[in-house]
Amino acid sequence: MASSSDLENPNASSALPYSYTPLPDGEQTAEPAVVLHPKKAVAILVCAFLSVGFLVALIGNSGPLLPKNLNTNVAPSTVATPAKTTPLSRGVDKGVSEKAFRPKLGADNSFPWSSNMLDWQRTGFHFQPEKNWMNDPNGPVFYKGWYHLFYQYHPDAPVWGKIVWGHAVSKDLINWRHLPIAMETDEWYDEQGVWTGSATILPDGQLVVLYTGSTNESVQVQNLAYPADPNDPLLINWVKYPGNPVLVPPPGIDDKDFRDPTTAWKTPEGKWRITIGSKINKTGISLVYDTVDFKTFELLDGVLHAVPGTGMWECVDFYPISKQAENGLDTSVDGPGVKHIVKASMDDDRHDYYAIGTYDAYKGKWTPDNPTLDVGIGLRYDYGIYYASKTFYDQNKNRRVLWSWIKETDTEASDISKGWASLMGVPRTILLDKKTKSNIIQWPVEEITALRTDATVFKKLVLEAGALVPLNLPAASQLDIVAEFELDEATVQRLNGADVAYDCAQNGGAATRGALGPFGLSVLAHDGLVEHTPVYFYVAKAVDGSLKTFFCADQSRSSTATDVDKSIYGNIVPVLKGEKLSMRILVDHSIVESFAQEGRTCITSRVYPTKAIYNNARMFLFNNATAATVTASVNVWQMKSADI
Amino acid sequence: MESRNTNKMKISSPLTILFLLFLLQQTLLSAMADIQLIKNTCKGTPSPDLCLKILLAEPKSQNADLTGLALIGVDAVNNKGLEILKQIVDLKKSRPELRPALDQCAEVYHAVVEADVPSSRDALRGGMPKFAEDGMADSAVEAQVCERRFGEHGHASPMTGSNNVMHDAANVVRAIIRMLL
Numbered sequence: 001m002a003s004s005s006d007l008e009n010p011n012a013s014s015a016l017p018y019s020y021t022p023l024p025d026g027e028q029t030a031e032p033a034v035v036l037h038p039k040k041a042v043a044i045l046v047c048a049f050l051s052v053g054f055l056v057a058l059i060g061n062s063g064p065l066l067p068k069n070l071n072t073n074v075a076p077s078t079v080a081t082p083a084k085t086t087p088l089s090r091g092v093d094k095g096v097s098e099k100a101f102r103p104k105l106g107a108d109n110s111f112p113w114s115s116n117m118l119d120w121q122r123t124g125f126h127f128q129p130e131k132n133w134m135n136d137p138n139g140p141v142f143y144k145g146w147y148h149l150f151y152q153y154h155p156d157a158p159v160w161g162k163i164v165w166g167h168a169v170s171k172d173l174i175n176w177r178h179l180p181i182a183m184e185t186d187e188w189y190d191e192q193g194v195w196t197g198s199a200t201i202l203p204d205g206q207l208v209v210l211y212t213g214s215t216n217e218s219v220q221v222q223n224l225a226y227p228a229d230p231n232d233p234l235l236i237n238w239v240k241y242p243g244n245p246v247l248v249p250p251p252g253i254d255d256k257d258f259r260d261p262t263t264a265w266k267t268p269e270g271k272w273r274i275t276i277g278s279k280i281n282k283t284g285i286s287l288v289y290d291t292v293d294f295k296t297f298e299l300l301d302g303v304l305h306a307v308p309g310t311g312m313w314e315c316v317d318f319y320p321i322s323k324q325a326e327n328g329l330d331t332s333v334d335g336p337g338v339k340h341i342v343k344a345s346m347d348d349d350r351h352d353y354y355a356i357g358t359y360d361a362y363k364g365k366w367t368p369d370n371p372t373l374d375v376g377i378g379l380r381y382d383y384g385i386y387y388a389s390k391t392f393y394d395q396n397k398n399r400r401v402l403w404s405w406i407k408e409t410d411t412e413a414s415d416i417s418k419g420w421a422s423l424m425g426v427p428r429t430i431l432l433d434k435k436t437k438s439n440i441i442q443w444p445v446e447e448i449t450a451l452r453t454d455a456t457v458f459k460k461l462v463l464e465a466g467a468l469v470p471l472n473l474p475a476a477s478q479l480d481i482v483a484e485f486e487l488d489e490a491t492v493q494r495l496n497g498a499d500v501a502y503d504c505a506q507n508g509g510a511a512t513r514g515a516l517g518p519f520g521l522s523v524l525a526h527d528g529l530v531e532h533t534p535v536y537f538y539v540a541k542a543v544d545g546s547l548k549t550f551f552c553a554d555q556s557r558s559s560t561a562t563d564v565d566k567s568i569y570g571n572i573v574p575v576l577k578g579e580k581l582s583m584r585i586l587v588d589h590s591i592v593e594s595f596a597q598e599g600r601t602c603i604t605s606r607v608y609p610t611k612a613i614y615n616n617a618r619m620f621l622f623n624n625a626t627a628a629t630v631t632a633s634v635n636v637w638q639m640k641s642a643d644i
Numbered sequence: 645m646e647s648r649n650t651n652k653m654k655i656s657s658p659l660t661i662l663f664l665l666f667l668l669q670q671t672l673l674s675a676m677a678d679i680q681l682i683k684n685t686c687k688g689t690p691s692p693d694l695c696l697k698i699l700l701a702e703p704k705s706q707n708a709d710l711t712g713l714a715l716i717g718v719d720a721v722n723n724k725g726l727e728i729l730k731q732i733v734d735l736k737k738s739r740p741e742l743r744p745a746l747d748q749c750a751e752v753y754h755a756v757v758e759a760d761v762p763s764s765r766d767a768l769r770g771g772m773p774k775f776a777e778d779g780m781a782d783s784a785v786e787a788q789v790c791e792r793r794f795g796e797h798g799h800a801s802p803m804t805g806s807n808n809v810m811h812d813a814a815n816v817v818r819a820i821i822r823m824l825l
Contacts, residue, residue: 158759159762160766160779195772214772256772348825411752412755413755416758563792
């Protein structure tokens with residue numbers, strides 16, 4: 001162990017060096033001594049008293065000059081001794097406590113990231129550019145037989161910077177062909193970045209794009225762009241409208257709070273309408289503009305919607321969903337059989353929230369069905385790493401498809417070593433949950449199943465309390481897993497309920513045992529469980545006998561590395577009477593996407609094992625409940641790699 | 645000699661003196677206001693004293709808005725990172741047995757200086773502060789990663805002071821950036 005004399009005194013004067021320029025000497029007046037006229041003396045004295053008076057008033061009234069909500073959720077600083085340093089994740093979420101991973105010291109655990117380990121992290125079937133940095137998906141659209149995906153791309157380094165629009169096309173949303181950069185920072189109005197935007201297909205088949213440019217003076221403006229050759233199905237070249245920008249921040253809106261225009265939809269008057277997120281103080285809002293030609297716009301009074309305390313709304317999305325049908329709807333569809341979703345990415349906490357509500361097309365306003373589950377305070381698309389998402393109406397297959405940016409949760413140093421950062425989540429279809437009616441369901445697009453190859457089936461395995469069952473699989477880094485679980489009814493009935501709160505993030509993960517959970521699958525696991533990532537259900541029975549089911553993904557033991565995020569994610573999942581508990585998990589190297597109850601609750605995780613990789617990756621079925629027996633059936637498909 | 649009263653504009657005339665005093669008062673008021681901004685900003689960070697040290701050391705902080713203060717903070721993180729990289733070079737010579745950990749420290753501090761800092765600067769200037777928050781959050785983690793490497797190799801760290809200052813400074817700057825969100 002280190003002795004304290006070997007450690008530098010943390011309070012020593014290793015202060016930050018700073019460039020020190022002495023303050024200028026107080027200026028002396030050039031005036032030689034002057035004999036003052038008595039009247040002048042009085043005048044000077046009066047001014048002096050006034051000045052002093054002002055200063056006194058200022059000191060007396062000094063109040064905070066900053067907005068009241070200072071979100072400073074920062075990990076406390078630690079006085080470090082080697083055995084006690086606690087790893088911190090990048091981007092601590094509000095209210096989520098850090099999980100400390102105590103490494104076992106010794107030769108076994110000293111490691112740099114080997115290129116073997118880093119190479120493994122690249123996915124087999126998730127969209128990602130060959131190298132460097134990606135963030136928000138942009139302008140997704142189906143056009144002339146091709147699915148297009150544009151994305152925020154930094155070509156120079158695996159970190160955010162001056163952003164351009166990357167571009168790729170696909171026939172099936174799974175296999176991709178990378179194309180040249182669609183738009184660069186070559187105009188004054190997007191010199192600091194070609195930021196996020198959306199595509200609209202007009203009734204005559206024309207395609208237009210509205211996107212945010214960060215100008216040479218860092219003002220956020222909206223610009224119009226369109227294909228140079230509309231007959232080119234690959235849409236390789238783009239033209240920026242010479243009259244750009246078409247929108248600048250309106251009065252009352254800060255230059256830096258005006259971005260991410262949506263796909264346009266038709267108004268009852270036959271105009272086009274878009275919405276753009278912003279904020280006023282700490283109230284997140286969505287501004288509404290009407291246009292006939294995408295060149296001149298009219299700002300509507302008021303906002304589409306606003307929620308106090310939620311901060312800046314980024315990447316707003318607005319779209320209809322059918323109350324009855326099992327298909328998606330074009331963004332312009334409206335009517336009695338339709339609800340509307342407002343979604344926004346919350347800058348403050350880096351999560352995507354949505355709410356179901358009713359749109360008033362005449363007023364240009366939307367109201368949530370349940371104000372307690374309003375935008376920014378209610379449901380999230382995903383309870384893990386999932387941000388800046390955007391949907392599009394896929395007229396090819398009559399569905400609404402959701403794309404999202406999945407960032408890294410390792411260190412920048414690792415990203416530089418491996419040469420890339422960020423993925424897109426697997427595209428998901430969105431539908432209203434017809435059974436609960438109070439949430440959407442998301443499901444990986446059906447095309448993903450074309451990657452399924454060898455299946456391994458486990459039927460009705462009975463797992464006693466405390467069981468841990470290794471599943472014999474040919475490989476375990478690229479999997480599509482569908483599993484069903486049943487708790488034994490007798491125990492559930494017999495058990496006395498307790499009103500104890502459970503929270504995936506706070507309750508210690510899969511190692512914390514309850515009477516009726518946790519149970520599920522542990523993926524990217526190593527023999528002996530030195531590393532593993534459990535995805536599980538935890539059922540809690542209340543005093544009144546009602547059951548609450550939680551769905552969690554636990555990264556706390558996902559890796560022996562100490563420089564990766566070890567959070568536990570998850571949320572309640574609604575389970576209706578008679579439903580079995582079911583989950584689907586896509587394992588694809590360093591990303592795990594988990595879906596409960598056909599997509600009612602979704603969790604995306606980034607996982608960076610050092611041992612549970614390549615041939616050493618395993619999967620386990622477990623029942624860590626203390627009381628109940630669980631019967632599980634699992635179908636595991638190996639997944640081929642896609643062209644990504 | 646001309647009588648003083650016939651001169652049109654003289655430093656000693658009452659209007660001029662009034663004007664100069666008014667200017668002095670305004671300068672004092674505005675300087676007080678900016679120091680107040682710095683003080684209030686630092687109160688919202690995990691290490692207010694360190695925050696004040698960083699910001700007050702740079703005279704431009706007196707006239708800076710919140711974004712400007714954040715940029716001054718990022719500069720301080722950058723300077724500290726560069727200083728630490730030099731420290732690592734020296735330690736490799738004086739403590740060759742620590743090379744493996746020192747190499748890993750160099751790697752993580754290069755990430756701070758070459759990726760996190762430029763990205764944070766671009767983000768602050770460009771009006772997308774959340775990426776600057778990510779850059780500073782990562783810098784704080786990298787400092788902890790370096791510190792931990794010594795223990796993982798079975799040694800005491802010779803860089804605890806530096807790593808702590810980097811960690812704390814990066815978290816201070818992160819807190820300032822969060823005020824911009």
